[in-house]
Amino acid sequence: MKRRPLLLGLAALPLLASGCATLQQPDAPLVGTGDLGLVVERATGSVLLVNTTHRSILARVDGLGDLSHASLVFSRDGRHAYVFGRDGALTRIDLLTRRITAREQQAGNSIGGAISADGTLVAAQNYTPGGVKVFDADTLALRADIPALTADGQRSRVVGLVDLPGRRFIYSLFDADAICIADCTDPARPRVTRIDGIGHQPYDALVTPNGRHYIAGLFGEDGLALVDTWAEQPVARRILAGYGRGQQPLPVFKMPHLRGWAVAGRHAYLPAIGRHEVLVVDTTTWEEVGRIPVAGQPVFVMARPDGRQVWVNFAVPDYHRVQVIDTVAQRVAATLQPGKAVMHMEFTPRGESVWISCRDDDKVVVLDTASLATQASLPARAPSGIFFTARAQRMGF
Template identity: 30%
Template sequence: MLALLPGMGQAGPDGAALFAEHCAACHAENRLGGTGPALIPETLGRMFGPALEQVIAEGRPATQMAGFADQLSAPEITAIAAWLGTPLAETPVWTAEMANTSREMSDTYTPATAPVFSGDPMNITLVVETGDHHVSVLDGDTFEVLDRFATPFAVHGGPKFSPDGRYVFVMSRDGWVQKYDIWSLQVVGRVRAGLNSRNIAMSHDGQWLAVANYLPQTLTILSTADLSVVRVIDVIDRKGQPSRVSAVYQAPDRHSFVLALKDAPEIWEIATDPAAGPFHDGFVHSYEASMEEALGAEEGLFARRRIDIDEPLDDFFFSPDYRNLIGTNREGTKGEVINLDVGRKIAELPLPGMPHLGSGISWMRDGHRVMATPHLQEGVLSVIDMTDWHLVQTIKTDGPGFFLRSHEATPYVWADVFFGPHKDEMHVIDKQSLQIVRTLNPALGKTVAHTEFTRDGSHALVSIWEEDGAVIVYDAKTLEEVRRLPMNKPSGKYNVWNKITFDDGTSH
């Protein structure tokens, strides 16, 4: 793996060969992404030189990216980083026409007039099994597996349900979006909406699905009816520079999508209904430091509004009424509250240690709504009063966590300890006293993470996040184990009712 370095008369490490050996399994040989993101100049943004070398050496918090400092020398790491900065022979493109050509609808799908199973269709829970790229469909009353279907490679970002709970959509890191009919227990079809994608969001009325893309740097709008591409929106900031889309969020009360941009100090809001929400005539004129741009022909459908911010924000959390957005800066040293009605920052939150706001939750405590977030680099949970945005308390945990979950019917918050030697623990915290009342250890030495509740909140489902893993069903009142369902590296679990009603305790 030696090559002549530019301007040098001696052999040095071959970055391309080292990438093929150590990186291609996750990022693909063509560098366009697999389980990991695309690694080309168009998607790496500002991450070049020492910053990129540090990630290769030390890994990246809250991702599957492990550090290679114990396997590669400093010159080898430098060679890989330098090679990643070289452009591809041809810049990859993915047009609406190409996406529509990729669309595959099932020839054997037959829509049912009623659920083909006897259980409550609103109490179905989907379990994403990342070990072999499948989703299991659980009956939330009996905990029987009703179906297990194959998904595209490396599902990412959480499934999204239609407002009636009948259909669910999943997305893979390589841009495939798949539609599944829960009533019929059948795959409907799939389409490739991008080449390297982040997540999806459902419109308030269930007509549109938005796909956030790193590559190309676009937002793709799909029709949920047939997965056809109805709009591709190029994401370009005020200065004319393209930006990756970190994530797209559904804001049903506002009849819009909200975008986090990776490379631009802007937040975008995209209208999903031209006659309601923040884009109607009586509201749009009250915006401060914002603008509306018609990108569609149907009276402002998919119109864009920009909100200028001081620096790029990521990992959004929303107040239940979707008036306030809380995001974190790139360094993960603070939180900022952006009021979407007036289009500007109204508060700054003391949240060091890389808060994971995207898995934050909220609930009522002493007559005030509070929110809580884990921190990816500190063993604490921060609890914030959403009335005046002051820090109520930090709850010390046994290590950094990744997910929080609760339910309006339970007095507890469930918090995992995803990182470090206590990864086999699950803290159960009282929502009023903010004290840890019990620490569960269901699988010693294995990663225990991500809780989801049944529709009525009577049971909590927890993942053993391993290849030979399981979903553990707990009685949410007694905190005793009820059942253990073997699964292949189960990650996220998603209950239909909790997701379509935006239940308290569920991240949105």
């Protein structure tokens, strides 16, 4: 009567024994990826693997080439990072084995990319030659090469590439004043929808958390271009016209990055080009509802995950400052000076801490977002971008 349960138990023993052997290997401790992240060391072509729970450095991975404008995305399970180098290289890093597992010199100049919602495709946006290349996430084999062309057939630089639901990507053409949506359901035959006449020189873009609205900033004129990707036939419409340099021309020392935008409740907080202001926008009407004066020209405007705060860093000569906006009071609540040349900020998944890269001080500072007290200071070689694996679960990141 007890023979069948006994046989089932004996059949399971090899699996259990094998599992126990793996668990007991001293040189391969089990770790989760949910509290891991990478810090770009732009001057040395390396990244630091960090643990956000223990605020510690676990390893350094070298051999990544030119990281002067590097960004990265994570696989769905958070195990792999795909690093887009300025020199056009695409590199995959295994966060658990802490080593490079694949590398492809896919272009001459690249400024970022995205991963598809299903995690199977990685797309790179390229300056030289202008276009988008799509790769298999497992092998980095080329699956699609989509040129970006101007009206006279010249190559255009690609910016603002983000993922959309499905195996789709949306991006902007800086030299062609256009936005394109590439459906890569079948990567061998991508279907591209092109929207022309969006405004002059889109320089960066973002997608709302639900994937519906894509917004491209325009360097060549005041305003932004908005596309409703849920529309049967998407078109671009102008929003926030006349907000920026047309009112008070100022030199632009560093282009803001819309990818680090902030959504808190029904409001979006956007950097104003060439102005010492953060724009407050109603996300139901996409109209400006306020402006918050800040210490300089904002570069990244980023919301704490709960939306209670918005953190801002700045271009030169104010790039030693960080300001914290209270989203209830709609004003700056604190001004901090964490170090020289603040490049980037990244919140821990639930926002109790923020990590700040201070390039010219060769350090990363970790602050408590409630008390603003310093929790840690970690050495890093000219750090810039900071990326945590929680991004794997967010659209457009």
